[in-house]
Amino acid sequence: MKIGALAGRSGLPIKTLRYYEDLGLLPAVGRSEGGYRLFGEESLRRLEFIRRLKSLGLTLDDIHECLAVHDAGELPCGDIQRQLQRQIDLVDERLRELRLFRRELQSLLQNWQSDPAPNTAVICPNLNV
């Protein structure tokens, strides 16, 4: 299977497939005499796996590690579980930050005066800066 066929069947752009191969995520089984990449059927399963993990917030580096475990003949479930737990922790942290940030913005707007007295010592009297 050449790269265009794999792109068609997987729904991913050719550029993405080449990029994944460069990163070592998607090894080609070889090259044609003219230098065209050749992929096997298992590439489709690999791409589904990559797509799913990406949708769960893992980076391509994270996914690379999981695939390395798989390629070593082991189940990557434990690694994925750890990555997902870390992902939840990151989301929780981000949620805390965003809630705090929202409160700050809201309290500023609460007392906002659309037409305050100009003050030459500051640029925006509402922010006092």
Place this chain on the structure above:
Amino acid sequence: MKIGALAGRSGLPIKTLRYYEDLGLLPAVGRSEGGYRLFGEESLRRLEFIRRLKSLGLTLDDIHECLAVHDAGELPCGDIQRQLQRQIDLVDERLRELRLFRRELQSLLQNWQSDPAPNTAVICPNLNV
């Protein structure tokens, strides 16, 4: 005041000041005979303003617009108010996305099996992909 003095008094790196000047955020009052940028005292106020708006999540482009209003002799309070409201809307949207995402991750981990039966048709039996 040369750029090093402004960096020291504002606490910002020289590189940042040059970058802001390139963007038109921080006009220098002129150049010395040797070509050194010269800044006035009002640059410090400007930098405080920029720092504050950055901390509220505005991009340098947004800030540029606010400063343009100020430089035109008007109060930028209305523009800033609109930007902050937009910022709240973005935060709310992001919060919704993150909460949804967290539920997806959590429900996956809920039923996770650390040591499932290998399945040659998939890479990770827990994800079924």
Place this chain on the structure above:
DNA sequence: CTTGACTCTCCTCCCGTGGGGAGACTCTAA
């Protein structure tokens, strides 16, 4: 006048995930 600190411009690089295009080559069907 010298010396050391300061500043100048210009260039590349970072993060992540590719997109866009040039110019050259290869494959396949008629």
Place this chain on the structure above:
DNA sequence: TTAGAGTCTCCCCACGGGAGGAGAGTCAAG
């Protein structure tokens, strides 16, 4: 054999906000 579609490598671009460094010129104190 030839046309047209497919593919190759290589390079720059995006976002946002600078960081790092090279090589050269400038300023101020002693």
